[in-house]
Amino acid sequence: MNRDCTYHRPSTLAEAVDYLATKGGETTIIAGGTDVMVDLRAGKLERRNLLDVSRLDELRGIRLEGEKLVVGAAVTLAEIHRSPLLANHAPALQKCARNFASAQIRNKATIGGNVGHCSPCGDTIPPLVIHQAEMVCTGSSGQRRLPITEVATGAYRCQIARDEIITAFVLEPVGADFADFQKIGRRQALAISRMSMAAMLNQDQEGRITMLRLALGACTPTPCRLRLVEEFLLGKKPQPALLMQAGELLAEQMIAITGRRSSIIYKEPAVQGLFRRILSPVACHD
Amino acid sequence: MTEERYAVIGQSVLRKGAREKVLGAAVFAADIDLGRPLVLLARRSDHSHALIRQIDVAAALAIDGVKGVFTARDIPGVNLLGIINKDQPLLADDKVRSRADAVALVVAESQAVAEQAAEAISIDYQPLPALFEPLEALAEGAPPIHKKGNLLLTRVVRRGDVDSAFAAAASLIEKEYETGFIEHNYLEPDAGIGHVDADGTLVIYASTQNPHYDHKEVVGLLDLPDEKVRIIQAATGGGFGSKLDLNVQGFIGLALHHLGHLGRPVRYIYSREEAYLATSKRHPFRIRMTTACDRSGRLTAMRVRAVCNTGAYGSYGIAVASRAAVHATGPYAIDNVDVEVQCVYTNATYCGAMRGFGAPQMALAHESQIDLHAEELHIDPLAMRTMNALQVGATSSTGQILTASIGYRQCLEAVAPYYRQACDHWLPAPTLPHRRRGVGLGGMWYGIGNTGVQNPSTARIEMAPDGSVTLFTGCADIGQGSTTVLSQIAAEILGLSPEAIRMVVADTKYTTSAGATSASRQTYISGNAVANATRNLANVLLTEAVNRLRAPKNSLLFSGGEIVVASKPEVRVAMATLARRIHDKGGTLSWQGFFDPETVPLDPQTGEGVPYATYAFACHLAEVEVDTLTGEVHVARVVAAHDVGRAINPASVVGQICGGVAMGVGFALMEEFEQGRTESMKDYHIPTAADMPEVVPIIIEAAEPSGPFGAKGVGEPALIPTAPAIVNAISAALNRRIYALPASLERVLAASIDAGHYRRKER
Numbered sequence A: 001m002n003r004d005c006t007y008h009r010p011s012t013l014a015e016a017v018d019y020l021a022t023k024g025g026e027t028t029i030i031a032g033g034t035d036v037m038v039d040l041r042a043g044k045l046e047r048r049n050l051l052d053v054s055r056l057d058e059l060r061g062i063r064l065e066g067e068k069l070v071v072g073a074a075v076t077l078a079e080i081h082r083s084p085l086l087a088n089h090a091p092a093l094q095k096c097a098r099n100f101a102s103a104q105i106r107n108k109a110t111i112g113g114n115v116g117h118c119s120p121c122g123d124t125i126p127p128l129v130i131h132q133a134e135m136v137c138t139g140s141s142g143q144r145r146l147p148i149t150e151v152a153t154g155a156y157r158c159q160i161a162r163d164e165i166i167t168a169f170v171l172e173p174v175g176a177d178f179a180d181f182q183k184i185g186r187r188q189a190l191a192i193s194r195m196s197m198a199a200m201l202n203q204d205q206e207g208r209i210t211m212l213r214l215a216l217g218a219c220t221p222t223p224c225r226l227r228l229v230e231e232f233l234l235g236k237k238p239q240p241a242l243l244m245q246a247g248e249l250l251a252e253q254m255i256a257i258t259g260r261r262s263s264i265i266y267k268e269p270a271v272q273g274l275f276r277r278i279l280s281p282v283a284c285h286d
Numbered sequence B: 001m002t003e004e005r006y007a008v009i010g011q012s013v014l015r016k017g018a019r020e021k022v023l024g025a026a027v028f029a030a031d032i033d034l035g036r037p038l039v040l041l042a043r044r045s046d047h048s049h050a051l052i053r054q055i056d057v058a059a060a061l062a063i064d065g066v067k068g069v070f071t072a073r074d075i076p077g078v079n080l081l082g083i084i085n086k087d088q089p090l091l092a093d094d095k096v097r098s099r100a101d102a103v104a105l106v107v108a109e110s111q112a113v114a115e116q117a118a119e120a121i122s123i124d125y126q127p128l129p130a131l132f133e134p135l136e137a138l139a140e141g142a143p144p145i146h147k148k149g150n151l152l153l154t155r156v157v158r159r160g161d162v163d164s165a166f167a168a169a170a171s172l173i174e175k176e177y178e179t180g181f182i183e184h185n186y187l188e189p190d191a192g193i194g195h196v197d198a199d200g201t202l203v204i205y206a207s208t209q210n211p212h213y214d215h216k217e218v219v220g221l222l223d224l225p226d227e228k229v230r231i232i233q234a235a236t237g238g239g240f241g242s243k244l245d246l247n248v249q250g251f252i253g254l255a256l257h258h259l260g261h262l263g264r265p266v267r268y269i270y271s272r273e274e275a276y277l278a279t280s281k282r283h284p285f286r287i288r289m290t291t292a293c294d295r296s297g298r299l300t301a302m303r304v305r306a307v308c309n310t311g312a313y314g315s316y317g318i319a320v321a322s323r324a325a326v327h328a329t330g331p332y333a334i335d336n337v338d339v340e341v342q343c344v345y346t347n348a349t350y351c352g353a354m355r356g357f358g359a360p361q362m363a364l365a366h367e368s369q370i371d372l373h374a375e376e377l378h379i380d381p382l383a384m385r386t387m388n389a390l391q392v393g394a395t396s397s398t399g400q401i402l403t404a405s406i407g408y409r410q411c412l413e414a415v416a417p418y419y420r421q422a423c424d425h426w427l428p429a430p431t432l433p434h435r436r437r438g439v440g441l442g443g444m445w446y447g448i449g450n451t452g453v454q455n456p457s458t459a460r461i462e463m464a465p466d467g468s469v470t471l472f473t474g475c476a477d478i479g480q481g482s483t484t485v486l487s488q489i490a491a492e493i494l495g496l497s498p499e500a501i502r503m504v505v506a507d508t509k510y511t512t513s514a515g516a517t518s519a520s521r522q523t524y525i526s527g528n529a530v531a532n533a534t535r536n537l538a539n540v541l542l543t544e545a546v547n548r549l550r551a552p553k554n555s556l557l558f559s560g561g562e563i564v565v566a567s568k569p570e571v572r573v574a575m576a577t578l579a580r581r582i583h584d585k586g587g588t589l590s591w592q593g594f595f596d597p598e599t600v601p602l603d604p605q606t607g608e609g610v611p612y613a614t615y616a617f618a619c620h621l622a623e624v625e626v627d628t629l630t631g632e633v634h635v636a637r638v639v640a641a642h643d644v645g646r647a648i649n650p651a652s653v654v655g656q657i658c659g660g661v662a663m664g665v666g667f668a669l670m671e672e673f674e675q676g677r678t679e680s681m682k683d684y685h686i687p688t689a690a691d692m693p694e695v696v697p698i699i700i701e702a703a704e705p706s707g708p709f710g711a712k713g714v715g716e717p718a719l720i721p722t723a724p725a726i727v728n729a730i731s732a733a734l735n736r737r738i739y740a741l742p743a744s745l746e747r748v749l750a751a752s753i754d755a756g757h758y759r760r761k762e763r
C-alpha cells in the first residue's frame, strides 16, 4: 500500500491557482486533512501530490458583504462554532458545528473540505442549503459560482474541476424567526450523521407558515431541499396532525429518491420523527 | 468483620507507572528500540473456509528487501495453539477456517516491502461452504470445520426438578435473548519486538496478559528448551481478554528462530485494522431462558438453552460456555435448575476471553427475566431482587454452599436510596414531550478465578542483607494496577511503604508464573501468593527479632522498616540489621509463595462442583432518557455498588468501576462487530466522554476470609450489570422490552413505535 506523498503550501491564491494549472491532474487539495489523511492512510488516495490551501488569506474569514454573508472555504468548524456573526445570521450553520466530530477535528476541519468531500453525511451541507448558499471557486479560467445543491454529482463526486479551488461560500443571511439544525448519530460525539436536518421558518401572527426551507442530510446521495414538503406547509398552521402528515410526505419524498434499502426500516420513521422534533418549538396547539 | 487498622491496605496509593503514562514516558512494545528492526507481516486468509492446495512464496521472496517468508512447514515444533484446547495453528496448515487465519509470515526490511510481499504470495485454495451461524454449523450434514466436528462443548448444570416447579408456578416466563460479536478495542493495538541475546536466547517483549503462557506456546512451536525463550511483558495498553491469546509472540519467535543469525531485531505491530481482523472477539450468545416464581415472587426454577459462537477456534470458548452456565441464575437462589450451554465452531473470527467470559451475556437474560416477573406480579424490581438474593448459607446451582462474603444484599441496600429518589423525583420530573424516562436495575455475581480448574499463582520475595526488598511476580499489569496492589500487600505485611518494594514483573527469566491476568483473579490469587511469600519472609525476620528483642513473636509489629515491641515502642530493631544477621548465619531471605483457590471440578453430567472459591457481587442502577421519535438513548446516571471484599486500593476500584460502566454503555447501546464489514474504529462505535453518564461508585466490603486482607476482585464485575440496568431502564421507559443487544437506534425506535409512543397525542 503506497502512502508516500509530496506536499506544497503556496502563500497566495494566485500561486495556488498557477500550481493547479499545470499539476492539477495529479494533485489533491488538502485543507484540514481530516478526510484526505484518512484516505491516504487507507491507501485510497490516488493523487498523492498534496496542495495545502488551509492558510491562504483569501480563503479565510467570516464577514457580511452587503446583503450577503461570506464564509471563507478554509474557515474551520471551530471558528464557525464560536462566530457571533454566524450565531446571528446563520444559526443552523453555527449549531451544526457544535456536534461536529470532536474538538480536535473541529480545530482542523474546514467548511470547504466538508463541501469538497461531497459526503452525503456532511453536516454543513443542510445548513448551507437552507441559506441558498453558493459556492465560489477560482481556477485558471477565472471565478465561478455554483448553487450548493449542484456541487455534488453523486456521493463523494464533486463538480469542481481539477484546476479549481473553493474559496468561499456566499449565504443569504437568515431572515426568519426560527432556524435550527439537528442530527442523529450513534453516539454523542465523533459520530457521522445517521441523519441530519436543517430548517428555517417564518410564521404570521396567526401562526401560519409564510416561509419554510427544509434540507435533509445523510439520507440522499446529494444535497436535498424538500420543496414539496415546504409547499405543502406554506400558508398553513403547523398543528401536530398536519406536521405528522408533512412528515409522511417527507419520508415518501426521501424514499422516492433513494429507493427502499435495508436502512429504510429505520430511516422512514426516523426522518418523520426528526422532522416533528425539529419543528416542535413552532407547532401550534390550537 | 474485625476492625483492623492497616497502614497501606485501603489507601489509594499512587498507581505504579501512572506518572510515566501521563508523561508519555511508558515504554510500550512498539517503542522499544533494539536497533534497526526487521518488520513482520502475516498474509491472512482470502476465504472464510477453504482447503489450501498450494502456497507459492517465490514471487514474494524475490522482492528486494524480503528476508524470509515462512509457512506452516517452517514451524519446527507443534503448530497448534490454545490455552484450554489446542486447535489453532499459528500458520494455516491444510486449511483456513476464517479470514483471520494467517497463512504465511513475511519478514522484510520495511512495512511497505512487507505489504508488497504479503500480496505477492500466491495461495491456491479450494473453497468450502462457510458457516457463520451456530445453528447452521450444528445442522445435520454441515461441513465439519474441525475434524472432531462443530460442537466444541456442551456445559450442563442441573439440580432439582424443574418441570414440577414450572407446573406449580404463579408466573412462568420464557424469552429469547441475543448478543453479538464485540471487539475489545484496547487503546494499544497488539505489538511485540524480539531479538536473540548473547546466550542465544530468543527474547520477546510483548503486549500481553499472560507472559508465562506465551512462553510455553513459543517453546512448543519452536521445539526449544525452556531456557532458550524469554518473554518480557512491555507496558501494555489494555487487553480486556484479547491479549490472553498469542497474537504476535509466535510470529516473532518463528522469525527469530529462522533469521536470528542476521543479528537484527524483529518486530510486529498490528495496525488497528489488523487488531480488528485478527484477534479474538466476545462470543455472541443466543439464550432461551425460562424462569418460574411463586406468588410472592420467589424464584423457583430456571431452564436455559444457550448457544454461543466461538468462531473458528476454541481459544477461551470452553471457559466462556462453562462460566455462562454456572452464572445463569445470577446472584439468586433458585432450587431447580436445568442449564445447557453449547459452544459451537463457525467460520467467524475466533472468539475468546472478554471481560466477563459469558457472564455479561447471561446477565442480560437473568436481569430481564427478573423485571418481567416483577411486572407480571406487580412487585417492585428492587424488592424482587432482594427477596431472591443469595445469602450466606445458600446453595448455588452447582450445589456449592456459600459460606461467607456474600455482599449482594448490601449492594442492593446501598443502591436503594438512589433508586427511590430516582423513582420518586427524577422519573416524574418534566422533560421534553418526545422523551420518556426510565429507571432500571441490573445485578450480578462473578466467580473469581478460572471455572472449576486449578489456577494457581506464585510469587517470590527477597530481602537483601541491607534490608531492601524485591518482589518478583509473573502477574502482568495491563493497566488495571495489579503491580501497585501486590506491592501494597507486601508492604502492609512488612510495615514498609509500597514505594520501598522494588517490583520485578512479568519477565519469564526472573519471575515464576502467576497465571493469566484474567477472570478478575490477580488481586485474590496472586495477592494471596504474594502474601504467602511475604509472610514466610516476615516469619524469619520475627524469629530473628525474638532473639534480639527478647520478646515473644506475638508481641512484635512491623513498622517503618523496623520490628517493634507493640507495648514498648522504644524497643525496636531495624529490619536491615536482622537481614544482615540472617544472611551472615546462612539463613534464607528469599521466599516463594503459592496460592490456588479451593475448587472442585464441575461434573460433566450434572455440573455439580465448586467452580470458584469466592464470588464478587454488584448492583447497578441506570437512569435513562429515550427519544421516542428517533430511538436515541441518553444515560443520565449509573449508580454502581460493588462488593469487592476489601478495596486494597479504592482509587483503583473506582477506576475499574467507571471503566466498566463505560464498556457497559457501549455493550448496551452501540457496540456491534459485523463479520467481514467492521474494519476499525471508523465503523465500530465505543462510547466517548460525551456518552458517559454520571457514575456514582459505591464500594461494599463483605470481607472474604480466604482473600488477601479480605479482597476479592472487581475487574470484570464492573462491566456486567451496566447493560442489563440500561436495557431494563429503556424497557421501563417505553413499556416495551429490548431482547437483543445493542439497543441501537433501530431497535429502540422500533420498540417506541410498537409501544405507541411515536404517534402519541398527535392522533
Ligand SMILES: Cc1cc2nc3c(=O)[nH]c(=O)nc-3n(C[C@H](O)[C@H](O)[C@H](O)COP(=O)(O)OP(=O)(O)OC[C@H]3O[C@@H](n4cnc5c(N)ncnc54)[C@H](O)[C@@H]3O)c2cc1C
Pocket: A028, A029, A030, A031, A032, A033, A034, A035, A036, A037, A038, A053, A059, A073, A074, A099, A100, A101, A102, A105, A108, A109, A110, A111, A112, A113, A114, A115, A116, A117, A121, A122, A123, A124, A160, A164, A165, A166, A167, A190, A191, A192, A193
Ligand atoms: C474522526 C472524524 C470525525 C468526523 N466527524 C464528522 C462529522 O461529525 N460531520 C461531518 O460532516 N464530517 C465529519 N468528518 C469528516 C471531515 O472532518 C469533514 O468532512 C471536514 O469538514 C473535512 O474538512 P477538511 O478541511 O479536513 O478537508 P480535507 O480532508 O482537507 O479535504 C476534504 C476534501 O475536500 C477537498 N478540498 C478541501 N478544501 C478544498 C478547497 N478549498 N477547494 C477545493 N477542494 C477542497 C479535498 O481535496 C478533499 O477532497 C469526520 C472526520 C473524522 C476523521
